[in-house]
Amino acid sequence: MHLKEFKLEAEALFSETVYGHGFLHYGYFPDGQPEEPSLIALGEAQQVYFDHMVSHIPEDVTRILDVGSGTGANAKALMARGYQLECLCPSEQLNRMARRKLPDVNVHTLSFEDFSSDARFDMCLFAESFHYIELRSALEQAARYADKYVLIFDYFRRRHREDRGDDTRGTHAAFLETVKEMGDFEVVSDVDETGLILPTFWILDHVKNARVRPFVERLRGDLKASSGIRPFVFEKVLSRVAKRAAKPSNRHETFPQRHEYRLILLKKT
Ligand SMILES: C[S@@+](CC[C@H](N)C(=O)[O-])C[C@H]1O[C@@H](n2cnc3c(N)ncnc32)[C@H](O)[C@@H]1O
Numbered sequence: 001m002h003l004k005e006f007k008l009e010a011e012a013l014f015s016e017t018v019y020g021h022g023f024l025h026y027g028y029f030p031d032g033q034p035e036e037p038s039l040i041a042l043g044e045a046q047q048v049y050f051d052h053m054v055s056h057i058p059e060d061v062t063r064i065l066d067v068g069s070g071t072g073a074n075a076k077a078l079m080a081r082g083y084q085l086e087c088l089c090p091s092e093q094l095n096r097m098a099r100r101k102l103p104d105v106n107v108h109t110l111s112f113e114d115f116s117s118d119a120r121f122d123m124c125l126f127a128e129s130f131h132y133i134e135l136r137s138a139l140e141q142a143a144r145y146a147d148k149y150v151l152i153f154d155y156f157r158r159r160h161r162e163d164r165g166d167d168t169r170g171t172h173a174a175f176l177e178t179v180k181e182m183g184d185f186e187v188v189s190d191v192d193e194t195g196l197i198l199p200t201f202w203i204l205d206h207v208k209n210a211r212v213r214p215f216v217e218r219l220r221g222d223l224k225a226s227s228g229i230r231p232f233v234f235e236k237v238l239s240r241v242a243k244r245a246a247k248p249s250n251r252h253e254t255f256p257q258r259h260e261y262r263l264i265l266l267k268k269t
Helices: 003-019 039-054 073-080 092-101 135-145 172-182 199-225 230-246 251-258
Strands: 063-067 084-088 121-127 146-157 185-192 259-268
Touching: 003 039, 003 092, 039 073, 039 146, 039 199, 063 073, 063 135, 073 084, 073 092, 121 135, 135 146, 135 172, 135 185, 172 185, 172 259, 199 230, 199 251, 251 259
Parallel strands: 063 084, 063 121, 121 146
Antiparallel strands: 146 259, 185 259
16 A cells, blocks of 8 residues: 555544544635634634535536545535535545445445446546546546536646656646647636645644654654663654654645645536
């Protein structure tokens, strides 16, 4: 398992057990930075993100394919609003969580690139999942399965990275170019929401720098000073994780330099 998958599954566990909702996307802060940089504020802002995203679903949509459905939290909340859902996500662990919430929904365990079905939907939804998928495959599959719309709420890189070796996590310019070249969609709306997502990182940086880091550094110091097998086990097994946790974080500064977070609605031509 890759570290990224492990991180997602750990975040899913946290989101389900602490917040109860299970959202895996960032928070959305239309009123700016909250007074306190607390995880509770972040959990609430994830709900605001969902509400904001839903307000952009066109009225003639009923059937939705939730691509990268995570723990099924978006799908569950969408069903409560009367939509019909099908879910797709490559992680079996996340899908187990989704099936618990959605016993009557089809939850497919595969990547969108490998999805093959006779089913068709009014809209394909990508809630912070578009950047995981190779750009052209994502759009070609969306053109196949969405009869009317594609809604993307996700981030793009500001600059192309030659060294990535694949076409995931691309730039917004490359996205627009591919949409134009394919000719299957027109862009109905395309809004830069980076500033309203950003307090997510202010909170996470604060939690890490002011809480987790001092805790881990103290723990490392105590363990190094102790005798017996514990310092050895710690160095061998946990030191990489602890070193990572002890690194200062400033994503609230680096995220907007490297990424733009956008809400995009495409309509089938
Ligand atoms: C950040 S999570 C977002 C989950 C959910 N949409 C939400 O808003 O809470 C990204 C999701 O995309 C999924 N994903 C990763 N690669 C994918 C792929 N190639 N095709 C479809 N989904 C993928 C992950 O497993 C995860 O469920």
